[in-house]
Amino acid sequence: MSENKPLPAFIAVEGPIGVGKTTLTNKLADHLGYQTVLERADENPFLERFYKNRRQAALATQLYFLFQRAQQLDEFKQSDLFKPTKVADFLMQKDRLFARANLDSDEMALYEKVYNQLTLDAPVPDLVIYLQAPADVLMNRIQNRGIRYEQRVERRYLEEINEIYSEFFLYYEDSPLLIVNASEIDFANNPRDFQQLLDYIPRIHSGRHYFNPSLV
DSSP states (O other), X not given: OOOOOOOOSEEEEEOSTTSOHHHHHHHHHHHHTOXXXXXXXXXXXXXXXXXXXXXXXXXXXXXXXXXXXXXXXXXXXXXXXXXXOEEESOOTTXXXXXXXXXXXXXXXXXXXXXXXXXXXXXXOOSEEEEEEOOXXXXXXXHHXXXXXXXXXXXHHHHXXXXXXXXXXXXXXXXXXXXXXXXXXXXXXXXXXXXXXXXXXXGGOOSSEEEXXXXXX
């Protein structure tokens, strides 16, 4: 077995809505003493309209998220004077994934121009943790957490997002990648699952890895 390396300074946790990104991000930050960079979906004034009518509100919703995430990562870079450690519950490229799912071709062309300008110097994570779960599991978790506007999310939409994520991470090579089947893992309430993840992270040097607590 290769020797453990120091913990990654910048970790990004990714995956579809309802999979547990923010929960894991906060637990990692609390345990490791990292700062968090969190999506602020509840600040997007277009999001509720998007869940009511995806087609009508897609561009405004997507552009708001793009500007918000770009600003957060810009603040991340500005605060990097002493190289603080951080964990984020999003990867900048995810914004483009959702744009592909929700915008028509003309809107996407406009979006790409803005995206390319805003993300020229986006920081690259030292580790990406990709949480996976099937649509049925995501639907159940979304219903259980009870955020009002999310209750309009359709299973078909979650399946589409899952497919886009799977395709993206199939070819992702910008950072070391840890793929976690989160269907039966409970990082929030099962200390064993979380501790095994913590023990596994320092083993990751490069490439892609798969995490299954029962096999670790």
